[in-house]
Amino acid sequence: xxxxxxxxxLGCFLDGELSVRDQRRVERHLGGCASCREELERLxxxxxxxxxxxxxxxxxxxxxxxxxxxxxxxxAEDRPTLPFWQSISPAMRIAAAAMVVxxxxxxxxxxxxxxxxxxxxxxxxxxxxxxxxxxxYLTDAPKGSLADSYVALAAGMNGGGE
Amino acid sequence: xxxxxxxxxxxxGELVRRNQRHAWNTAWRLLQDPAEAEDAAQxxxxxxxxxxxxxxxxxxxRTYLCRVVTRLCLDRLEKKKPVYVxxxxxxxxxxxxxxxxxxxxxxxxxxxxxxxxxxxxxxxxLVLRYYDDLSYREIAQAxxxxxxxxxxxxxxxxxxxxxxxxxxxxK
Numbered sequence: 665x666x667x668x669x670x671x672x673x674l675g676c677f678l679d680g681e682l683s684v685r686d687q688r689r690v691e692r693h694l695g696g697c698a699s700c701r702e703e704l705e706r707l708x709x710x711x712x713x714x715x716x717x718x719x720x721x722x723x724x725x726x727x728x729x730x731x732x733x734x735x736x737x738x739x740a741e742d743r744p745t746l747p748f749w750q751s752i753s754p755a756m757r758i759a760a761a762a763m764v765v766x767x768x769x770x771x772x773x774x775x776x777x778x779x780x781x782x783x784x785x786x787x788x789x790x791x792x793x794x795x796x797x798x799x800x801y802l803t804d805a806p807k808g809s810l811a812d813s814y815v816a817l818a819a820g821m822n823g824g825g826e
Numbered sequence: 827x828x829x830x831x832x833x834x835x836x837x838x839g840e841l842v843r844r845n846q847r848h849a850w851n852t853a854w855r856l857l858q859d860p861a862e863a864e865d866a867a868q869x870x871x872x873x874x875x876x877x878x879x880x881x882x883x884x885x886x887x888r889t890y891l892c893r894v895v896t897r898l899c900l901d902r903l904e905k906k907k908p909v910y911v912x913x914x915x916x917x918x919x920x921x922x923x924x925x926x927x928x929x930x931x932x933x934x935x936x937x938x939x940x941x942x943x944x945x946x947x948x949x950x951x952l953v954l955r956y957y958d959d960l961s962y963r964e965i966a967q968a969x970x971x972x973x974x975x976x977x978x979x980x981x982x983x984x985x986x987x988x989x990x991x992x993x994x995x996x997k
Binding site for chain 1: 854
């Protein structure tokens with residue numbers, strides 16, 4: 665090893681980062697080379713100067729508390745807004761699903777009863793539903809019904825009628 | 827860390843209390859500014875909290891913490907305007923002190939000044955080597971670079987520091 669190679673390895677030599685083989689070669693060279701020993705000493709002094717710097721001041725008072733306050737705030741902000749069904753408990757979810765199924769079943773049963781009650785085809789049933797909800801107000805009201813009384817009353821008030 | 831990953835804010839509090847000194851020391855040595863060092867150390871813990879679910883222990887937690895603090899400090903140092911040694915004030919305490927103590931303080935001021943005048947990556951490599959006692963491989967991981975690059979940074983840093991110490995002592 666020549667001086668240039670050795671001097672390029674002196675930092676690693678000081679830090680114990682050379683392979684055992686290189687470490688020995690550098691040591692052998694240093695034994696017989698004053699200028700490389702001088703360079704090694706210069707590097708040692710630099711290291712010592714750094715190590716002699718005073719310790720940093722104490723951790724600022726309340727440091728951990730400030731970190732925790734930021735962490736709590738961050739966790740609250742980052743918590744994703746869950747869809748409604750995820751924000752309720754599993755038991756509530758099951759209950760809500762059961763309510764929906766029950767509602768659908770009731771709806772189906774009621775519409776079947778309605779169709780069966782009139783004994784008519786679906787088209788007729790739709791017409792009957794129209795009557796039921798008052799959309800078909802131009803057809804004659806059945807005799808004796810409340811609507812019939814209303815029609816009779818209205819006709820009397822207008823001076824007409826049968 | 828596992829408890830932190832499981833969402834334990836109390837476990838995170840314990841982690842902060844146990845490691846705050848380490849994070850603060852590294853940040854302070856790298857930045858040499860109390861306000862900046864506190865910000866960087868706080869940010870490091872929050873980054874660790876964010877990354878907790880993905881954390882896989884490959885090295886000691888301290889090494890991991892050192893890496894996070896170092897990266898944050900490096901970002902800050904590289905964004906800063908460089909400060910040249912000639913522009914730095916000589917901060918020697920005016921208070922009377924025994925001659926040995928004064929000499930030590932002067933020497934510390936000179937070394938600190940010289941360190942601050944180094945390019946950020948050289949300074950970081952030196953601090954991690956001498957204060958955190960990290961191996962070249964650990965320094966490379968902390969800085970996100972190769973071992974060869976660490977060797978070069980340390981060699982240049984030592985050379986530059988040696989030259990600057992000589993210059994400052996002769997002023």
